[in-house]
Amino acid sequence: MMGLRLGSIRALAFLAVAAVVACGGAATQGKGSVHVLAVWSGSEQDSFKAVLQPFQDQTGIKVEYESTRDVDAILQTRLQAGNPPEIASLPSPATLTKLGGQGKLIQLDSASNPVLDMSTFNSQYAQGWIDLGKINGKLYEIFSWAAVKGLVWYNPKNFAAKNYQVPASWQDLITLQNTIKSGGTTPWCIAVESGAASGWAGSDWVKEIVLSQAGPDVYNSWWQGKTKWSDPAIKSAWQTWGTILGPNNSNVYGGKNQILATNFANGGDPMFKTPPKCYMHNQASFITDNFVKQDKAVAGTDFKFFPLPDVNSQYAGAHVGAGDAFSMLKDTSQARALIKYLTTPEAQAIWVKRGGKLSPNKSFDLANYPDDITRQVAQVMTGAKIFAFDAGDLMPTDMKNAYWKAVLDFVSDQSKLDSILANLDTIQAKAYTT
Incomplete structure (x- = not known):
């Protein structure tokens, strides 16, 4: 057919x-x-x-x-x-x-x-x-x-086996990841390697959270270079992503090394292992092609999705594309x-x-x-109530590249967030004037 x-x-x-x-x-x-x-x-x-x-x-x-x-x-x-x-x-x-x-x-x-x-x-x-x-x-x-973007992919058979429910809110998502972790498995698979563009897949997490947590006005001011990276609204988005990664990336299969060394296209592969190595993978809609061709997965049977839950109900239905x-x-x-x-x-x-x-x-x-x-x-x-184009793609090239590099630095050591954001502020001050 x-x-x-x-x-x-x-x-x-x-x-x-x-x-x-x-x-x-x-x-x-x-x-x-x-x-x-x-x-x-x-x-x-x-x-x-x-x-x-x-x-x-x-x-x-x-x-x-x-x-x-x-x-x-x-x-x-x-x-x-x-x-x-x-x-x-x-x-x-x-x-x-x-x-x-x-x-x-x-x-x-x-x-x-x-x-x-x-x-x-x-x-x-x-x-x-x-x-x-x-x-x-x-x-x-x-x-x-x-x-x-902002689609969380999961294997419905894995969810059913553990009686996990699709989260309806951000707090439900955090509760689910804690439940999965307490059961002895890492909740997430995340992969950010992409050659010269390494880090972009992690940058999606941050921009999705900025839009959903701080709203479109802050989002637009941020990519336009008017809101600093060290601004509390932007810093908070990185910290929120940190709650997903967990201390020392303990919520992610393989930890830091797996995140940094695995190509984004293969990021969700461990979901399809028996037993599964992780239960959720946040990636844009294009990833279904990889699931079907690389993992031989069948849509609806082996993988489904739910939109990343709203971080702030004030900005419900926000999506990055x-x-x-x-x-x-x-x-x-x-x-x-x-x-x-x-x-x-x-x-x-x-x-x-x-x-x-x-x-x-x-x-x-x-x-x-x-x-x-x-x-x-x-x-x-x-049907998105708030739709925003990818902030990284809207930034000047030097800013975008620094953003991606910052993702790698944050995954390597979350405790250095303040210095990472200060460096991004410095680059921002130059990138929008050239």
């Missing part, structure tokens, strides 16, 4: 490409190539290439895909050499603002020569997603996929055709069907999600 559904999705994608080609003219048909730079590797790279296949088959345009975990550094090197890729999936809105301000990006909604059919685009995307791709009112970036976005750095007919294709629900459905992604497109059919669990995740995103 899955193969049949994927076949239908690919057929629809062919129709979407045909429409793109019809609008793009003969220059897009059977000619040339387009170079795309993005972060995806492994199974994520396989899924992105599956998205690209109908486009390549229909147009004859070859997509040359390059994967790196450090898009920022590679882009800067290529730009300095005068040889940027035609399209890049920028790592953050901060990078978008920087490159757009330098005149390095192609405007997608130019009145004289727009890349996109803006009438269609505006009808298919919520204004919030459109605005994220704009600089001074001009569109330079489109979002093809989305993720919602992020997205995969694309910008053009060279204006070619091939790049234009691919950008158009990546905004279509048909193209987005190919990866969604394979698992691990959500679509921000309002025209996207919920039936395209591969299982009920993913549909429920999508509904968390669309």
Whole structure:
């Protein structure tokens, strides 16, 4: 049945490409190539290439895909050499603002020569997603996929065996983790290794807690550099995460070494061991792809989720999200055709069907999600009472990198929190002025 559904999705994608080609003219048909730079590797790279296949088959345009975990550094090197890729999936809105301000990006909604059919685009995307791709009112970036963070994954069979109940409040969560620990097992699995980006997975914990505990005004002031890291509201979020980690990370399977050395993609694996090594794993919606492909787990049977409970009921229903976005750095007919294709629900459905992604497109059919669990995740995103974009991605690059490094330092020694935050204050004072 899955193969049949994927076949239908690919057929629809062919129709979407045909429409793109019809609008793009003969220059897009059977000619040339387009170079795309993005972060995806492994199974994520396989899924992105599956998205690209109908486009390549229909147009004859070859997509040359390059994967790196450090898009920022590679882009800067290529730009300095005068040889940027035609399209890049920028790592953050901060990078978008920087490159757009330098005149390095192609405007997608130019009145004289727009890349996109803006009438269609505006009808298919919520204004919030459109605005994220704009600089001074001009569109330079489109979002093809989305993720919602703050989802606590668990194995329902493990919960049932111990008669554990899904927590309805933050206090219930703390009670549950204490119960699990008293039973001789560590409550959590946490993993933050990610090469040059190590620490980002732990930073998600902090930003989710800031939003849920201190609210959107503090959250926005924080990523904008107006609220210091040493501010009581931000410090309190780190301390709240510390209650999850436990003294010397004793609430986490494998402790400090396991947290720091394990790649984020493998963070939840110990949940599926017999007996389980942990019972809960907080990670964004994309992780389901890893559960299915690496752990051979079945959605609804081997894994379910609950949203991270509200820390402060005043800000109930708060969620952090992020997205995969694309910008053009060279204006070619091939790049234009691919950008158009990546905004279509048909193209987005190919990866969604394979698992691990959500679509921000309002025209996207919920039936395209591969299982009920993913549909429920999508509904968390669309039903959030307070929705904020990933704060780390909104910060200047130097600030974001320091944030990730601070996560590693905090896991290594929680007692050094004050000095960690003081260092972040120092970096903050410089990062927002350059």
